[in-house]
Amino acid sequence: MYDVTEHETTSDLLTPPFATKVAILLRDDLAAWQRMNVTAFLATGIAAANPELVGESYRDADGGTYLRLLGMPVLVFEGGARDLANARNRAVSRGLRPAIYTEEMFKTGYDAANRAATADVPGEELNLVGIAVHGPKNGVDKILKGAHLHP
Structure with a gap:
């Protein structure tokens, strides 16, 4: 897993140029x-x-205050089902823990049911509709190989 504390401080993380990518x-x-x-x-x-x-x-x-947001850009890509499966496999093989969303989660209505929808499915068989990763730029680029920026 990518450990920020080994690489840069929080202020470095949120100041361009960014060393990591979401x-x-x-x-x-x-x-x-x-x-x-x-x-x-x-x-x-x-x-x-x-x-x-x-x-x-x-x-x-x-003087109004508003909630905190991610302090760096989030790039959104799209690809086919195979691209998502490949990205999950590449992320895991690089030690990055991705966020996932599966097709079955559209049929649930709450968090515990979402987790239950993935609990009995091997990672290679997840019916992914979305995946998110954060890590070093070049690593994330390699994970997303085959996908393209969302229009």
Whole structure:
């Protein structure tokens, strides 16, 4: 697993040029609402696993405050089912723990049911519709080989 503390400080992480990359890969046959839903869920997985990637709270000129966001760009890609399976396999083989979303999760209505939908399925057999990774730029690029930026 990529360990930030071994490489740079939090302030370095959120200041360009970025040494790491956050990328989300979506299956190319999803409906628009599914793409947005999966992207949102996967981004929360990256933020939860990497709190050092979350910047400071936002503030407006009137003194209003707003929630913290990921402090670096999130690139969204798309590809076929095979691209997602390959990306999962490459991430795991590189020691990166991805966030995943499977087709079965569209049929559930809550977090525990989502986890149950994947619990009995071997990783190689997951019916992935989305995957998110964070890691060194070149490693993430290799993980996403075959996918292209979402239009």
